[in-house]
Amino acid sequence: MKLEARKVRSSLRQNFLVFALFMAILAPRNDAKCDFKAIFNFGDSNSDTGGFWAAFPAERPPNGMTYFKKPAGRATDGRLIIDFLAQALGLPFLSPYLQSIGSDYRHGANFATLASTVRLPHTSLFVTGVSPFSLAIQLNQMKQFKAKVDELHSSGKANLPPPNIFGKSLYTFYIGQNDFTGSLASLGINGVKQFLPEVVSQIASTIKEIYALGGRTFLVLNLAPIGCYPAFLVELPHSVSDIDSFGCMISYNRAVADYNSMLKEALRETRKDIPDANVIYADIHSVMLELFQHPSSHGMKYGTKACCGYGGGAYNFNPQVFCGNTKLINGHNLTATACSDPHNYVSWDGIHATEAANKLVADAMINGSYFDPPFSLHKFCDIQPIG
DSSP states (O other): OHHHHHHHHHHHHHHHHHHHHHHHHHSOOTTOOBSOOEEEEEESTTTOSSHHHHHSOOOOTTTTTTTTSSOOSOSSSSOOHHHHHHHHTTOOOOOBTTOOSSOOOTTEEEOOOTTOOSSOOSSOSSOTTSOSOOHHHHHHHHHHHHHHHHHHTTTTOTTSOOGGGGGGEEEEEEOOHHHHHTTHHHHHHHHHHTTHHHHHHHHHHHHHHHHHTTOOEEEEEOOOOGGGSHHHHHHSOOOGGGBOTTSOBHHHHHHHHHHHHHHHHHHHHHHHHSTTSEEEEEOHHHHHHHHHHOGGGGTOSEEEEESSBSSOTTTOOBTTBOTTOEEEETTEEEEOBOOSOGGGEEESSSSSBOHHHHHHHHHHHHTTTTEESOOOGGGTBOOOOOO
16 A cells, blocks of 8 residues: 555656646746847838837738737738847847837837838938938937937936946848839839949948947848849839749849848958957848748748739739728729738738748748858847747
8 A cells, every 4th residue: 555655656746747847848938048138120111110100100901910910010910030039039029219109128129110221312301102211310319319328327217228238239230122122113223233332331330330339249131032022023124034933033133132242241341340249141131032932842832922912913912002002993992902821921012021931031040040250149148939
């Protein structure tokens, strides 16, 4: 009888240990460390978490349908690359700098806005289709933010970080696509190439200015292959011979590759000027190109077809009726609606990626395979899962 009792107790102890181990695995890691205490992001709609619509309220469904279940300031169905990066580092989603209600800046701020450019067009401050919040404006906002943090640090403001946060932060840049695409239709590829050196030069000089403010780690994302996006396949002039076997435009993708090489070289030169900083080039172009060319290899079905749009066909994109909009055309109300399975698409609305594509890009970035020079986030942080 005693032997039997001992067996029962032993079995219970084993079950308890298994249960405890199981719970420990599931429990949130309160001891998780990360040398980066904040993220400060600069960019356009590819990393805007609500800045544009805070400044110009007009957001509508179906944006946000996958993750947030409602519009949440993102020009996609769910999370962006910057959202996944924040999650991986154990940080909350970034509050837009322009959002005055409900923001929490203790772990950084997001200066990105939809339609932003690096280079502000010289014709007018408010150019049709271009945000007034260019990279130079975003940099000034960053400077103002730091000045306010330094000024108010003793006032006990709950939603602001400590003044020493700026040297412990990751500075991310995902901008330049609008500089590239905004003038393609009017100037052509050769015309746009004339001012691209100015674009990469301004990104480099912005990094140096933030370095002077205390920043030491900079992550710069290159441009995705725009020749594969449904919107540009519909809108940009090209011949049939310019389409490759994957359905992408060869000439435009070559031009993007040239820009990315220029950016990579500019960042290499920047490292020489600030040798004690980390200036990392993130090659998301390679990941996105792989997704567009081989969507089925990554659990998707459609590469160059938009999930949210009007018209069906190969691209499901009509430039007259953008995602979520209704427009009277030829006496008929036409509405650009979303597909029911955005996880099967690389492109959300013809211009932006779906959450599913953003997650795959973020996964590739986080494992460090697409950084130049090699840079391991795992050495700085206990990387958290991004399900």
